[in-house]
Amino acid sequence: MREPMAARMRPFTSTIFAEMSALALRTGAINLGQGFPDTDGPPSLLADVAANVTGGVNQYPPGPGIPELRTAVAEHQRRFYGQEVDPERVLITTGATEAIASAILALCEPGDEVVTFQPYYDSYAATIALAGATLRAVPLRPGPSGSPTFAFDPDELCAAFSARTRVVLVNTPHNPTGTVLDREQLTLIGQLAVESDAVIVADEVYEHMLYDGREHVPMATLPGLADRTLTISSAGKTFSVTGWKVGWVHGPAELLASVRAAKQFLTYVSGAPFQPAIANALALPDSFYDDLASGLQGKRDLLSAGLRAAGLTVYPSSGTYFVVTDVAPLGVADGVEFCWRLPDLVGVAAVPVSVFCADPDLGRTLVRFAFCKRDEVLAEAVARLANLRKALAA
Numbered sequence: 001m002r003e004p005m006a007a008r009m010r011p012f013t014s015t016i017f018a019e020m021s022a023l024a025l026r027t028g029a030i031n032l033g034q035g036f037p038d039t040d041g042p043p044s045l046l047a048d049v050a051a052n053v054t055g056g057v058n059q060y061p062p063g064p065g066i067p068e069l070r071t072a073v074a075e076h077q078r079r080f081y082g083q084e085v086d087p088e089r090v091l092i093t094t095g096a097t098e099a100i101a102s103a104i105l106a107l108c109e110p111g112d113e114v115v116t117f118q119p120y121y122d123s124y125a126a127t128i129a130l131a132g133a134t135l136r137a138v139p140l141r142p143g144p145s146g147s148p149t150f151a152f153d154p155d156e157l158c159a160a161f162s163a164r165t166r167v168v169l170v171n172t173p174h175n176p177t178g179t180v181l182d183r184e185q186l187t188l189i190g191q192l193a194v195e196s197d198a199v200i201v202a203d204e205v206y207e208h209m210l211y212d213g214r215e216h217v218p219m220a221t222l223p224g225l226a227d228r229t230l231t232i233s234s235a236g237k238t239f240s241v242t243g244w245k246v247g248w249v250h251g252p253a254e255l256l257a258s259v260r261a262a263k264q265f266l267t268y269v270s271g272a273p274f275q276p277a278i279a280n281a282l283a284l285p286d287s288f289y290d291d292l293a294s295g296l297q298g299k300r301d302l303l304s305a306g307l308r309a310a311g312l313t314v315y316p317s318s319g320t321y322f323v324v325t326d327v328a329p330l331g332v333a334d335g336v337e338f339c340w341r342l343p344d345l346v347g348v349a350a351v352p353v354s355v356f357c358a359d360p361d362l363g364r365t366l367v368r369f370a371f372c373k374r375d376e377v378l379a380e381a382v383a384r385l386a387n388l389r390k391a392l393a394a
Contacts (some may be wrong), residue, residue: 012126016355020339029343030381032303032369033351035175035321038377041239042284048277057273063264065092065248065275072279073248077231080207081218085250091260092275094267095245096205096234101127102263103201103230103249104167108133112166117152119356119363121175121203133167136160137358140177142315142326142366149315149324150177154188165196170219173206173319176356176368180214180318183222190225199255200229205247206320208238208289211297214318220251227252230259235278237321238292240372246271246278296321296371299378303371306382311389312367321372324353328365330392335367345391346384 005013020033040046052058064070070090077083093099100123108114110132116124118137128135138160140150170189172181181189193200202219210216220229234247249259304314304323313326332338335352343349353363371378 008129008132009126012129015122016351017122020349020351023340023343024349027343027347027349029347029349030373030377030384031349032371032373032381033339033349035237035370035372036242037240037321037372038374039240041241042281042288044284045239045241045277045281048280049273052273052276057276059272061092061269061272061275063269064260065090065269066279069246069248069275069279069282072282073233073250076282077218077250081221083218083221089253089256090248090250091256091263092269092271093247093249093263094270095236096203096232096247097123098245098263098266099232099234099247099249099259100124100169100201100203101130102259102266103199103232104128104131104133104169106258106262107199107201107255108166111164113162113164114167114169115157115160115165115198116169117171117174118358119176119353119366120169121171122356124169125358134164135358136162136165139359139362140174140179141362142324149318150174150179152185157188158192161192161196161198163196165193165198167199167201168193169201169203171203173204173210173216175206175320176322176351176353177315177324178317178320178322180210180216182215183217186217186219187222190219190222193228194224198228200225202229202231204231204233205237207233208292209296209321210293210319211300212318216319228255230255235274235281238289239278239281241274244271244274244278246274299371299373299375302375302378303369303382306378306385307369309382310385321370322368323371325367325369326365327367330389332365332392335363335365338365339367346388348381348384 017034024031070087073090074085074087077085104127108131112133115136220226230251232249236242317323339352353366354360
């Protein structure tokens with residue numbers, strides 16, 4: 001019998017999130033590995049969905065998404081970023097992951113290259129492999145103590161571009177490192193994309209989760225980039241409903257048509273009762289968005305302090321749900337092995353950063369923890385982590 005799986009997919013038979021979440025469940029550990037909140041979204045959003053389900057909004061929505069949600073996404077971009085988006089150029093997807101996959105599959109031919117930063121969200125490498133394209137991963141490295149967290153070397157970024165570069169896949173705020181790329185960094189990325197005539201796919205799902213006064217700069221708002229940028233976001237992170245899988249992508253008409261062509265043969269449509277509810281939620285007052293960021297910043301600080309007290313090096317997180325640590329000060333040489341042991345050691349689960357890297361040595365001793373949990377859960381995790389040195393020495 002022939003090999004049952006195509007060679008390009010053999011490295012992607014499972015995800016670290018599924019493995020570590022299963023380990024947490026099996027051991028009863030506090031799951032700080034997978035990035036999902038342990039509270040539900042705004043009550044008004046939940047009530048709207050319940051009314052939609054019982055009110056018969058359960059059949060296929062229109063292929064591009066319901067007009068109300070597409071209009072709400074366009075209004076959101078105008079409200080927060082001064083960006084003029086035509087609702088006809090908004091496509092509703094089954095989460096941001098499908099939007100990313102649809103974009104890469106639609107735009108890339110075998111032999112094309114996709115530039116992105118490593119570590120990266122794990123679906124990036126799998127999607128690029130599905131398209132038959134080649135991943136060009138530029139390292140984000142931690143800076144010296146006291147400096148801003150992970151950053152790229154401009155020379156390494158420039159060297160990653162070639163005549164074959166088709167897409168630049170940019171994630172800011174960045175999962176897993178918590179880095180927020182600034183205007184100067186994004187401008188350089190945009191200049192290189194223009195020089196290579198590459199499409200920018202901007203994964204901005206953590207756009208409302210920024211801390212310490214940091215600013216989110218959508219790539220499409222930078223001069224000369226709107227006509228080559230596909231902007232992706234979703235409701236899952238912003239409204240704490242990650243299981244609903246409702247995302248969106250907007251951009252210039254020709255690029256969006258290409259994405260729609262691929263998307264329609266993946267899920268076709270989804271989320272009928274969720275879409276009108278999310279349209280309403282996007283119009284929630286500024287206080288909702290402010291409270292989201294300030295609440296998560298407090299959670300970040302609570303967990304970060306506990307991780308430092310446990311003996312880990314903690315890198316500053318400027319956005320997302322995540323904080324990255326280095327476990328080397330504990331005498332640990334392999335983050336993967338550490339994460340498999342951690343639930344048994346102290347009853348906490350995390351994920352190793354090396355699995356998000358084309359070069360595993362880049363993040364060999366780095367471990368990511370999620371802080372999007374209730375304060376009491378984080379406090380209990382911190383109490384357990386306080387026993388880590390003793391458990392490792394036993």
